[in-house]
Amino acid sequence: MKNLLIKNAVIVNRDGRQTGDLLVRDGLIEAIGEGLPAEGCEVIDARGAYLLPGLVDLHCHLRDPGYEYKEDIFSGTRAAAAGGFTSVLCMANTKPVNDCAAITRYIVEKAQAAGYCKVYPYGAVTKGLEGKELAEMGDMREAGAVAFSDDGAPVDNTRLMEAALLYAGRFDGYIAVHPEDRSLTADGVMNRGVTATVLGLPGISRAAEEGPIARDLILAEENRARVHICHISTAGCVDLIRSAKARGVRVTCETTPHYLTLDDTACEGYDVNAKVAPPLRTPADQEALIQGLLDGTIDAIATDHAPHHIDDKVGEFLTAAKGISGFETAFASCYTRLVKGGFLTLEQLVEKMCWNPARIANIPGGELKAGAIADMFLADGEDWTVDAQRFYSKGRNTPLDGKTLSGRVLMTFQDGRIVHQREEF
């Protein structure tokens, strides 16, 4: 394998940045410095662009096996690479469900064959996501699962949830929770608020999300177990987790680009692309989430990339599928809102999208230093217009179609190999 030298980049880590070159040998970072020798190397001139650790996504849906018409592992990991992601954790709600080692192995092997992005599957917590019996977590952990989640079909039974939290710990795994009290969600399709009332759409309360978080924090505390809370969307979630962390509860959490950048008025006109679970909330919630990122309550930003086929995302708002295709807009959304908006430095964004997620999942990546894997991407701060029809993902379901964002992913590297290159670069 030829060595790779990236010259004239602004190399950004969570703890600082330096201008210079980065040398890759055998898929690992060999050196970072100024004026590194180019002999025997493929040379890329970054022309002053940012070189960042590859993004690590704690939450996505690749839909494979079973729903390949929405996304498959090839299209999904290709889209991930286009978005600057080099490692992703995919949820278990496939068909069949990823609740046994054979399915876990299928996902890992197919992703390796695709070669665009490292894929670490979540195993199901319960067989068939039915919330009745624990799935074989130990077996799946050996096959490549890093953590366990029933995601959108959360474990309602509190006793079973307690058992899952304890059992996963034995295998150095953890439970990731999609907090939702489905009896409260009922037929709700968007945030409960004035916009829902005006549109005549049934709302989803904050309690539907915050209630289960309170339950699982108490369970984790009492059992000294580790828990990860997925895609929090409200100010109340931030408060609950902040106070739990202050008590020493072993909790980590994520939010998503869409909860940081969009609010429930995006549902106006019955735009089904703004339908997502949990629902888009309010500007006040966005402020609380940003505060949570700043004070360390929120550890990570994950995409919850949820691609859907156009047939599942057309027509009536009440029956349309929930979810947003997020890989290819995540970095730009966060760069625009958080970095350009003056809330976070690029270093802090690296911490939330690279370093912390890799540490939570206990996987390689998240930093650029000698000896680390050469998973990284080049980006700049230029404006571009989202065109969902040009997504690599099969899911074109985004409320950002046609919007102008700042922050372009120019090139993505997987173990030092180029896996994505933007046309204009």
Added chain:
Amino acid sequence: MALKRKDLLGLRDITRGEIEEILKTAETMKKVVVGPNKKTSHLQGKSIVTLFYENSTRTRLSFELASKYMSAVAANIAASSSSVKKGETLIDTAQTIDSMGTDVIIMRHPMSGAPHIMAQHVRSSVINAGDGTNEHPTQGLLDMLTIQEKKGGFEGLKVAIVGDVVHSRVARSDVFGLTRMGARVVLAGPPTLLPAPGCELPGAEYAPTVEEAVEDADVVMALRIQLERQKKGLFPSVREYARFFEIDPKMLSLAKPDAFVMHPGPINRGVEISSYVANSDRSVINEQVTNGVAVRMALLYLLTRRDA
């Protein structure tokens, strides 16, 4: 006279001028409805389809008669007998109907926003005849015509709307339309059937009891309570509902002496409205039905003239 808009999907975005024009035209049309000769040529050569995904007697018949009184070609589709059962999507159904040369599609659908989606995909005008828990704009307009006839206008009136507000598309259209015209609308009912605190419909007021809403009101409207709501745990019993939330003569006595009572129908006697009130000369329920035909005639006329 004509409306500039292609569709009537709700009263949320309607202007005062548009309401005034519709009501003025409806007053003229009403003469046809109550007169001896119920045939005009206003819609001669126009094709009008009602597409109902929900059961309805009065609204569908009202639109059908409005079309026929004005000599339109009118056809009805009940969703149960159409290709909807074969799995056709809403948009495909819409475009199929549209491709047959229709001028107006009148649509009722159990899901909020369905007519808005349809309107984006057809050339025909779309009239929302009730969508889920969102709006029922022609009911709102016929309520307004009734109030205008009785009170001469809207400015400063107090209108009490009582009952299952949160599930009522009628209440929503009435609030949007009446507040736009300067009336006060006060809502009351069981808290489980009102928007949650912080989610109130803008423009309306909320009273903690039906008594406070009805007190000194010029107009009192009772909303239909669907008995399935009891099974969902939203109120304990019909008996208790009637005891605290029914418009009965005692409740009505709190309103102004010349106040009248409305109901969008069909009524549950002894639940949201007592027969003593519904049968009394304070009730304008049957006039509402007559005005419904007049308002729908006016609307069909104004929308089909938009290219003229």
